Amino acid sequence: MSPKIQTPDSHAKETATELVLDIGPVAHGGHCVARHEGRVIFVRHGIPGETVRVRLTDAEESAKFWRADVVDVLDASPDRVGHFWHVADSRRAWAHGHPPVGGAEFGHISLPRQRALKTAVLAEQLKRLAAVEHFPGTVEAVGDGQADADLNHDAGAGLGWRTRAGFSVTTGGKLGMHAHRSDHVIPVREMPLAVDGINRLRLWDIDLQGIDRVEVAAPANGSRPLVLLAPAADTKAKRLSAIVAQLPDDVSVATFDPLKDEVRQLRGRTWVQESAAGHDYRITGAGFWQIHRDAPGALVGAVTEFLHDGGFLEPGSVVADLYAGAGLFTAPLADAVGETGSVLSVEGAPGTSRDARKNLHGAPQVEIVQGRVERVLRQKPRNFDALVLDPPRAGAGKSVVSQLIAAGPRAIAYVSCDPASFARDVAYFQQGGWSLTGLRAFDLYPHTHHLETVALLTPRR
Structure with a gap:
């Protein structure tokens, strides 16, 4: 029989089921893996190595796995810290009769350990999905030590x-x-x-x-x-x-x-x-823009460094910015190729594409096209020196990756906010004869499980 679970949305007077668990390794998605009588339980608000009491929040008997929140810590990790936000603190929230808010699920973990856990998740996804045996780096802090008292910017604390x-x-x-x-x-x-x-x-x-x-x-x-x-x-x-x-x-x-x-x-x-990067950008309504105050500069720097150092981005180059948004990468790419080069900027959202036109109106070497990436690539085939790829969380997917390979660029800079879809797409590139030749990861979302990667992909010689 399935355990009775009391949720804040339920009016039934049921008794919530609690278990004592040993917390295992971190997993993609902001939780850790634990086991109870052979069943996998994804636990939020724990740290690998801890012994905790959890409250089951999703525990249907027929489910492949259950979900749970930590309500008490019996044997704490040395990396556990006091949560900075009461309503996001799982133990405190459940003690007051409700679940914690989302959006700060790593707030109970020291920042160095958070980044170590994110590094482990990225490495695991790359190994499991793309057979990349070793990620030769760590998730990098962004903005630490650059606190701005006027903006209440406590970068060192995340x-x-x-x-x-x-x-x-x-x-x-x-x-x-x-x-x-x-x-x-x-x-x-x-x-x-x-x-x-x-x-x-x-x-x-x-x-x-x-x-x-x-x-x-x-x-x-x-x-x-x-x-x-x-x-x-x-x-x-x-x-x-x-x-x-x-x-x-x-x-x-x-x-x-x-x-x-x-x-x-x-x-x-x-x-x-x-x-960002010496340019001003107009962003209408809820149009996409990187949410970390230092993210635009960090990502533009990583992308252009990969392409510049490899000799793929220089005056006269032909490049494309795919899933371009309002032009964060398009503008510095236009600077790099100069008026003798060209930049194709492709964005699917009509409003954001209109912003890109306003933001790049003074760059004659830029062509702004609104539409799906796969359709635009079919309609505008050309020989690219390099592509910049910044897809949504779901990634590019097999069909788009195949089109990108067929376009024959000398290099692709891939920006991703999801290690699972990124690793899957890396596998598609490898199947098409390409290699992952450079990779950096950034902690642009402190106190959450999210991270951002910038990769350089090139055809195998």
Whole structure:
């Protein structure tokens, strides 16, 4: 019989099942592996080597594995630290009768151990999916030692780095965040991972009734922030005006429909201005931009260094930026190839592609094309010296990888935010006669399980 699990969304008066487990190795996805009577249990908020008491959160008898949260630590790892955020602390949250919020699942682990665990996950995915026996590096810290007191940027502690944050709203109209894999929304009164430009808005003091979701962007360059409100279908204009009136005058406010990709001005601008690698970028609405304040510079530096050092990027080169967004990589690529070279910039999202056109309007060597990467590559075949590939979390996939190989570039710089899809795509490249010749990994998401990689792929000689 399946254990009875009490969840915050359940009205049934059931007794939650707790177990004592020895925590095994870290796994992709923000949890560690434990076993109970032969069954695998994915445990969040533990550290390998610990003995803990857990609360089962997903334990159907027919399931291949169960899920659990740590509620007490019986034998702690020396790398365990006090969690910096009470509502994300699993032990404290469950003691108060609710699950922890997501988004800081490694906050109980020292930063060096977090990066060691992320290194282990990347190495395991590469070995298992791409038969890469050894990752010759570690996940690198980004921004440490560069704290900015004016922006409450505590880089050395892994805090104050998010320039973007998304929030839900409780049924009572309070700012909140979801628990992991749950519809339960927990009220929040701070966001320690966010820059001060987000926290100073004090969105938790505002009555948000009539709003389903809130997105905030506070650019690292200190330019005007943007608050995006996703209103419920029956929310009146008067209610929206009341919310806008509670926000500082120097903040832009707009509504957005995440399904239709529509943004409508309420006050100020519907976009923010970001800066990176000597360029300014306009990002409209919830358009994609790297969320760590130092991520754009770190990633552009890694990509251009790989391509420059290999002799693949120089004046006159023909290159492409695929899944290009608003042009983060396109602009420095245009600088490198000069007016004698060319850059094809491909982005699928119409709004983001429009931003790219505005951002690159002064670069005649750049061609902006909106559309799916695979379709554009079929329509615009050419001999590329190099490609930059920055796909969404799901990766490029076998079909696109095959097209990239067929395009015949001399090198590909692959930027990825997911080690599993990245390792799978590396395997596809290897099957097509290519090699992984360079790889760096960055901790752009401290206190979470996420990491970013930049790889150099080249055809085997």
